[in-house]
Amino acid sequence: MSDAELVVRSTRVITPEGTRAAAVAVAGGKITAVLPYDAQVPSGARFEDFGDDVLLPGLVDTHVHVNDPGRTHWEGFWTATRAAAAGGITTLIDMPLNSLPPTTTVDNLRTKQQVAAEKAHMDVGFWGGALPDNVKDLRPLHDAGVFGFKAFLSPSGVDEFPHLDQDQLALSLAEIAGFDGLLIVHAEDPHHLAAAPQQGGPRYADFLASRPRDAEDTAIAGLIAQAKRLNARVHVLHLSSSDALPLIAAAKAEGVRITVETCPHYLTLTAEEVPDGASEFKCCPPIRESANQDLLWQALADGTIDCVVTDHSPSTADLKTDDFATAWGGISGLQLSLAAVWTEARKRGHDLTDVVRWMSSRTAQLAGLDQKGAIEAGRDADFAVLAPDETFTVDPAALQHRNRVTAYAGKTLSGVVKSTWLRGERIVLDGEFTDPKGQLLVRTP
Numbered sequence: 001m002s003d004a005e006l007v008v009r010s011t012r013v014i015t016p017e018g019t020r021a022a023a024v025a026v027a028g029g030k031i032t033a034v035l036p037y038d039a040q041v042p043s044g045a046r047f048e049d050f051g052d053d054v055l056l057p058g059l060v061d062t063h064v065h066v067n068d069p070g071r072t073h074w075e076g077f078w079t080a081t082r083a084a085a086a087g088g089i090t091t092l093i094d095m096p097l098n099s100l101p102p103t104t105t106v107d108n109l110r111t112k113q114q115v116a117a118e119k120a121h122m123d124v125g126f127w128g129g130a131l132p133d134n135v136k137d138l139r140p141l142h143d144a145g146v147f148g149f150k151a152f153l154s155p156s157g158v159d160e161f162p163h164l165d166q167d168q169l170a171l172s173l174a175e176i177a178g179f180d181g182l183l184i185v186h187a188e189d190p191h192h193l194a195a196a197p198q199q200g201g202p203r204y205a206d207f208l209a210s211r212p213r214d215a216e217d218t219a220i221a222g223l224i225a226q227a228k229r230l231n232a233r234v235h236v237l238h239l240s241s242s243d244a245l246p247l248i249a250a251a252k253a254e255g256v257r258i259t260v261e262t263c264p265h266y267l268t269l270t271a272e273e274v275p276d277g278a279s280e281f282k283c284c285p286p287i288r289e290s291a292n293q294d295l296l297w298q299a300l301a302d303g304t305i306d307c308v309v310t311d312h313s314p315s316t317a318d319l320k321t322d323d324f325a326t327a328w329g330g331i332s333g334l335q336l337s338l339a340a341v342w343t344e345a346r347k348r349g350h351d352l353t354d355v356v357r358w359m360s361s362r363t364a365q366l367a368g369l370d371q372k373g374a375i376e377a378g379r380d381a382d383f384a385v386l387a388p389d390e391t392f393t394v395d396p397a398a399l400q401h402r403n404r405v406t407a408y409a410g411k412t413l414s415g416v417v418k419s420t421w422l423r424g425e426r427i428v429l430d431g432e433f434t435d436p437k438g439q440l441l442v443r444t445p
Contacts, residue, residue, distance in 0.1 A: 003027050006046045006424050008383065009037060010055040014356050015375050024055070026381040029423030033377055050385050053418055056356055057375050058090025058122075058382030059338060060363040062147075063237065063261065063309035065330065066092075066124075069115045070100025075314045075402050077119035081438060083335040083400035085428045088384030088417040090122045091364070091372050091441070092334075096129035096150050097161040098313070104129040104161075105137050106144045113440050120438030122422055123382075125367065130172040130183065132162055138175050145442025147367045148182030148235070153219045154190040157284075157329060163190065170226060177232035182366075184235040187219035188285055200325030202277035207324035211286045213241035220244045224251045227258055235366065236260040238311045240285040242295035249304045259306045259366060262296055264340040265331045267308065269407060279320045279327035281407045283311070297348055300358060307362040308355075310337045314403050332401050336394060338384070339413040346414065352388060368443060381424035390416040 004025040013022040013034070021037035025045075041047045061084060068076040084092055094112070096103035103109050103126055116124050128146035130138060138149060151172060152163035163186075164172060176183050192215035199206040220236055224247060227234040236248070239262045251258050265283060270290040274281040281287055299305040313330025321327045333340065342355055364373025371380045393412045396404040420428040427434050 002042050004032060004042050004045045006048070006381070007041045008048045008050065008055065010050040011037065011052050012054045013375060014054065014056050014353055016361070019353060024375060024381075026424040029381055031375060031377055031379050031381050034375060050418075054352055054386045054388055055375065056088065056352065056384045056386055057360045057373055057379070058384050058420065058422070059088050059359045060091040060367070060369060060372050061089050061309050061312070061334065061337070061359075062093045062363045062367050063311045064092045064094055064334065065098045065313040066094045067098045067314070069111065071098055073402070074098070074316055077116045077124065078121075078436075079400060079402040080312070080334060081119065081121035081124065081436070082433055085121045085420045085433065086400050086417065086431065087335040088338045088386065088420055089334065090382035090384070090420060090422050091125070091369065092122065093125040093127055093147055093367055096127050097156055097158055100160065102129050102161050103127065103146065104131055104134050106140050109141060109144055109146065117440060119436060120440070121427055121433060121436045122438045123441050124438055125441035125443070127184065129161060130164065130176070132164060132168045135171055135175050138172065138181070139179060142179055142181050142443070147443045148184055149176055150184050150186070150237075152186040154186070154188040154193055154215070156186070166222060173226050173230055173232050173234070177230045180233065182233045182235060184237055185223055186237050187223055188215040189218040189222070192218055198325065200323055202322045202324065204271065204274040204276055204278070204281070204324065207282065208271055208286050208288070210325070211284055213243045213288070216241035216285055217244045217247065221247055224256055224258060228254070228256045231257065233257045238263050238266070238285065239296070239305060240266050240288055240292075242292045242299070245295060245299050245304050252304070260304065261307045261309050262300070262305050263309060263311045264333050264337045265407060266296055267293060268340045268344045277322035279322060279324055280405050280409075281331070282324055282327050282329045283313070283331045284329045301350070307366060308341055308358040309363060310334055314401055314405070316403050317405050320405055331407050332403070332405060333408075335399050335401065336406070336408050336413065338386070338417065339392075339415040340408060342388065342415040343413045352386070369441070381421065383421040385418045385420070387416045387418055388414065390414070392416055
C-alpha cells in the first residue's frame with residue numbers, strides 16, 4: 001500500500017468475508033487494499049485508528065423523498081443529505097415524486113440534478129417515474145442515467161404523479177423490459193382500498209383497517225404475473241404485509257426477476273403501540289401488528305425480503321394532523337434508520353454483518369452501484385464508524401431533517417455514528433459537517 005493517501009484501522013471491520021481486525025488503504029477516493037490490522041502505514045499517509053468502533057461500508061438508501069425543488073419546505077437536498085450522513089448513509093437515490101417537477105422527463109431530471117449539485121453532502125442518484133402518459137419518455141430517461149422507474153398502482157397522494165391501471169402497467173413494463181430496466185412499484189390495489197372502510201378520524205385502528213393487507217397481496221400477485229410474462233425486472237417497495245411473503249418466495253423460486261424491500265418502521269414499530277391521533281406514525285402501506293412484524297424479520301433472515309430502506313417521506317408539521325384520513329402519510333427516518341434497525345436486529349439475534357447486507361450491499365446491488373456497498377479493493381472509500389453498544393434517546397431537536405417530526409421521538413436506540421466518510425474524506429464527525437462533497441450518480445451500462 002505504498003501509494004496510500006489514507007489508512008483507517010479498526011479491530012472490527014465489516015468486509016464481504018466477515019468481520020475482522022483490519023487496516024484499509026485508500027488512494028484517489030478508492031479502497032486500494034484491505035490489509036492485516038498491524039500493517040505498516042506508509043510515511044506521508046494520513047492515519048485514523050477507530051479502536052473498537054466498527055468500520056462499516058457507508059449505507060446506500062435507495063428510497064428517499066427529497067422533495068426538492070418545489071416542496072423544499074418539506075425537505076431538501078441540503079437537509080436530507082445532512083440527515084443521511086449523520087446516520088451513516090453515504091449514498092441515496094431520490095424518488096421521482098413530491099418534488100415539482102416530478103422526474104418523469106429528461107428535462108425534469110436535469111432540473112433536479114442542477115438543484116442537487118451544490119447541496120448534496122453525499123452521493124445522490126435519481127429514479128425516474130412511470131406515468132400513464134409518459135411511456136415515450138422512459139427510454140430517454142434510462143439513457144440519461146436514472147436507476148429505474150417508480151410506478152404507483154394506487155393513488156400516490158399528489159396529483160402530478162397519477163397511478164397506473166393494469167393495462168398501463170403492462171405497457172410501461174413492456175417498454176422497460178425492452179431495455180432491461182427496473183420497475184419499482186408501490187403495490188397496493190386501488191379496488192381493495194376503495195372497498196375497505198374509510199372512517200377517518202384519530203383512531204389508528206380505523207386507519208389500519210382502511211389499508212388492508214389484501215390490497216398489497218393482490219397488487220403484488222398481479223405484478224408477479226406481469227413480470228413473469230415479460231421476463232421483466234421488478235422491485236416491490238416498502239412491503240408491510242407478511243401475507244404476501246409466500247407469493248414472493250414462490251415467485252423467486254420459479255425464477256421471476258423480483259426483489260423486495262421493507263423499511264425500519266415496519267421492523268421496529270407496531271400498530272399496537274401507535275397512540276390515537278399520532279399521525280407521525282402514518283405511512284402507506286401502514287405499520288401493522290407485532291405478529292406481522294415477526295414474519296417480516298423471518299423473511300429478511302431467509303432472503304425472501306432483500307433489503308431495508310427508509311422511505312423517508314417528510315412533510316411540514318401542519319400536515320401531520322390528528323385525523324389519519326387527511327394527515328400526510330410518510331415517516332422521516334434518514335438519520336435514525338441504522339440505529340433503529342440495529343437496535344431491533346440485535347434483540348433478534350442478528351449481527352452487524354446482516355444489517356450491512358440489508359442496508360448497504362444489497363441496496364447497492366439493486367441499483368447497480370458496483371462501486372458502493374462493501375469494504376473491498378476497488379470500491380469507493382465510503383465508511384460509517386459506529387459505536388454499536390452506545391445508546392441515545394431520540395430528541396427531535398437534534399435531527400437534521402428540515403421538519404423534525406419523528407415516530408421515534410423518546411425512543412432509546414443502540415448504535416451511535418461517530419463519523420461518516422465519503423471517498424476517503426470525513427464529512428461528519430460527532431455531528432459537525434464539512435461543506436457539501438457529494439457527487440451526482442448516474443446508472444452505468
